[in-house]
Amino acid sequence: MISLHLVNDTPYLVQHSWASAATQYVSAVGSGDHTADTANTAFTGTGVVSGYFTDILTGIDVTTGDSRPTVAVLGDHLVDPFADATTPGLATRRLSDDLATALRTNDQGIPDYGVVATGIENNRLAAEQSQGGPAALTRLDRDVLALPGITTVIVDEGLEDVVAGTDDVVVEGALATLVAQLRGWGIKVVLATLTPCQGYAPCTATVDTARTDTSTWITDQVDFTSPTVSYVDAEAVVSVTDTTSTADPQPLKLGADAAPADFDSGDHVNLTADGYVAISGAFDLGSLGPDA
Template sequence: MPDRAYRLVVHTSVGGDRMRVRLSNAFGDRPLTFDSVYAGVQRQGAALVPGSNRRLTFDGRTTVTIPPGGTAYSDPLPGRVRARTNLVVSLHSPDAAGPATGHRLAMQTSYLTQGDHTADETAAPWTRTTTSWFYLDAVTVRTPARTGAVVALGDSITDGWESTTDLNRRWPDQLSRRLQHSRATTVRGVANAGISANKVLADGASPSALNRLDRDVLSHPGVRTVLVFEGVNDLKARTGVTAQDLIDGYREIADRVHAAGHCVVGATIAPFKGWPEWDPAAEAVRQEVNAFIRTGGLFDAVADFDRAVRSPDDPESIRPAYDNGDHLHFTDAGMRAMADEVRLKDLECASGPGR
């Protein structure tokens, strides 16, 4: 919508300096202009810590126009961003129209207003709320060369659906908490590339994992490891996807990640018995795929999320304390169980062709 401003709240993982933001017009059908972009630190709600809100530039200019399908990085912002901080990016577009590139299930309250109030550190102009992010694609910082990042490639479970809004309890967030002071790895950054309804093989509400791997995962600077937690949506769609189909999809992902010089960790598919689309045929494929993930040798390491969350009384179902009630998604406790299942030292694995 023209003349709309967005105040978007995002939670950082690793700390560092020379912060940059990446804006995206990936799904736009026309050029998109931003004439004012600021970044500050959240105080409460839409209000910012006084003095923290600073203008971002793009190639030295305060205005940037992004072509359809394109992205734009801001210039580095002097100063340091602390780890696990609620950063607020405020942006205004005079001409936004057509399809908006965004992230629907942000599990985070952000704010909207008409007119350019991006420089305002108070909450007063920001009278509307949203739980989606628009146009903001990534936040990066400069870290010591030895510090790496992991990208979580997944669906709505990774996206954090049904975790508590505004508390950053998605499993990648809980993994980030573990990483900050770990001596088992120098991986500190976490990028959440989960999208609701995402599949490995087929496009749907979002491009498939195969089709978005370059844009959403491999394009991030500092990536050392990719953690792949995908597949349940392929199974429950009842399209006849076989175990070999999924294995072939995983193999292509692993090959491309390795060719880019990164590690790849595979996560087993969690139970979903009780979800309306569950059936014994899909369960048989899930079991076969999980056996391959555990023992097939494709991945540098395995995170056995199935083992972490399944019920001891019915291994085809989620443990009741971890089940949000729909038998597919997880409570905060279930999210934590998955994060705790990741062996942090596995994120340091050797990577690349011939590993």
């Protein structure tokens, strides 16, 4: 529980709009500072704002006595999350959540590294936009380099860029710049391939070609020189061949079998909770720590 006291007029508040099941209790205007209250009296009947968001608070730093390394997941793999009712919704887990759970519950003796979600819904690699916020390259210092103990960054962005019509050469250039900057700061990088979008209206044949070309480029980036560069093939984990397509070759689409193989949220581009679990299971958890 975090208590905040706002003094004077506060017309604008920073909001974290993707905080699962957060609840905010608001005291009466002008009632004073209640941050030290141990009872709920000041927050009864004066208004409760509940939802998947928090105002002001956008993160919590947790320190440990053993200088535990930090892993950041840059991106959230979301494409147009508010587009329509078929998208997974605000309660859907993210890759960072599942990786944190996998580390915490692993029986391989792998340390429970700190995992930080640095995704913004609708975010792009190099293009600024209103709903998607600052581009990944623009916000790198704020959302990644400023994290304490950061050693590894998982890059799970690029699909939104491609679906929006960005050429694969431009996306690959942005990824190359991102990788170079992170390695320049001594940070190892794990790239995620771009998952299928077949059946999603903006995902034309040209767009899907750009997607597959970008994924191929990603798989060619492996470098064992420290800080290392590797990849996880997210595409392979959640995709099946679209046998109904008349194209040659037939494109890939998100698998939509019975749970836990139901990876398509319904709009053919956003992932289900099982989709995120499947991708997190493809990671070599032991490789997420700092280079030996």
